[in-house]
Amino acid sequence: MGTSGIARLLRTPAALPAVLLLLPLLLAGGCTEEATEKPGKPREEQGNGSPFTGLAGRGGPVxxxxxxxxxxxxxxxxxxxxxxxxxxxxxxxxxxxxxxxxxxxxxxxxxxxxxxxxxxxxxxxxxxxxxxxxxxxxxxxxxxxxxxxxxxxxxxxxxxxxxxxxxxxxxxxxxxxxxxxxAAPDADRARDVGFRFGPAPKGGAATAERTVRYPAASFGFTWDADGKRWLVSFDGSPAATAAGGRLSAATVVVQHVKIHGSGFGDRSGNVSPFTETVGAGKAEVLRGGRSYEARWERGSAGGGTEFTDADGDRLRFARGPVWVVFTE
Structure with a gap:
């Protein structure tokens, strides 16, 4: 019963003795009702979307x-x-x-x-x-x-x-x-891997295009303001889908890591590089036609990768597919 109902009973003389006895319980019930009606956190803060994209989805297995x-x-x-x-x-x-x-x-x-x-x-x-x-x-x-x-x-x-x-x-x-x-019925479902999604952070530098180069490959990302996506290119050519569309990302992360030789190689005698994704370093986060300087940190192989801004706050990604390019 709400407080308005209690007030009506108090104005009824015949009901007054019973109301006085029940008043503590009625007030407690009223407080509980008010608590449930208070607005909660915004949806993006409650983590109801995919931990990988921030969008609705089946959420795993991975x-x-x-x-x-x-x-x-x-x-x-x-x-x-x-x-x-x-x-x-x-x-x-x-x-x-x-x-x-x-x-x-x-x-x-x-x-x-x-x-x-x-x-x-x-x-x-x-x-x-x-x-x-x-x-x-x-x-x-x-x-x-x-x-x-x-x-x-x-x-x-x-x-x-x-x-x-x-x-x-x-x-x-x-x-x-x-x-x-x-064939892998026990594969884990999607879980928090460190990404955060929400409104664009302040600052950043206007960026229309970003290219990352490997010794024998390159990756380009061009901002499409109409589609609100970064269009992907491979080796200078548009990266297409099998259906004839264009590969794109809502957020692109250029993650600077240590890359060194491993104990493995290919049949031609080339040593396989090992990319260290546990540790910390610099990163660039591209979203909304802007580039944001960031820092990444992953304390252990079992932990997620956090991206923070210059103030140490978590840097939010745009909702949608995320591309992460590892480079030195």
Whole structure:
């Protein structure tokens, strides 16, 4: 009963004795009602959206897919549905992509290529996700098996993969995400990996385009004010989807990390780079046509990556797909 109801009873003489006895309980009930009617935190502060994009979505389980980025592999399939796309340097200065899915699962993703040691440390912040990959060098396979994830290569989930005769080998292997996750029923669901979403922070520098270069690859991001997205380019050419659209991101993070040789290599004798994603360093966050200087920090492999501004406050991303480019 609200306070207006109590007031009406107090004006009724016959009910007055009973009301006086019940008054403490009635007032307590009124206080509880007022408390439930108070507005809560804004939706973005309550974390009701995807922890990967800030948007509504299925929220897991998490599937990582190692995606080819060689010229014969383009245009890739399913990248436009990824929540997060990580860009990694591999042998000979080339690049590979690690696409993370939890909100939406496309029919297929690829071309799928081999895993690297760096993927294991990077993915640990997602708990125990599933990882789709074409294979790995023999020395790395036992390391993958011992990592806190669920490997689902073709040898483990043969019915999750198919070959596309329209593309040349080895750029023609694709994975069906739903079947891959069916082979990893205990894969963890999406959880907080350090991203924060919300209104644009103050400051920043107007930025229409940003390019990140590897020894044998480059990545361009051009702001599209109409679409409110960063349009992606590979090696100076527009990055297209298999359907003829354009790959894009709501937020782009250029994360400066340490990259050094690992104990693994390819068949040509090239040493595989290892990208350190645990630690701290500088970053640039692109959102809304502006660039923001930031600092990233990840205290342990099991922890998320936090991005902060010059004042040490968490730097908010724009809601939507996030691309993270690792560079020195």
């Amino acid at each position: 599937l990582g897919v190692k995606v080819d980025n060689a010229e014969p592999a383009r245009p890739q399939t399913g990248l436009e549905h990824a929540d997060i796309v990580y860009v990694e340097r591999v042998e000979a200065g080339l690049s590979r992509l690690l696409a993370v899915y939890a909100s939406h699962l496309p029919e297929r993703v690829g071309p799928v290529r081999s895993a690297r040691e760096s993927d294991l440390e990077l993915l640990e912040q997602f708990g125990r996700p599933a990882l789709a990959f074409s294979g790995a060098q023999s020395k790395l396979l036992p390391v993958i098996d011992e990592a806190p994830l669920f490997p689902v290569p073709p040898g483990t989930a043969a019915d999750a993969y198919l070959r596309d005769p329209a593309k040349p080998v080895p750029h023609n292997l694709f994975v069906r995400p739903e079947r891959a996750l069916a």
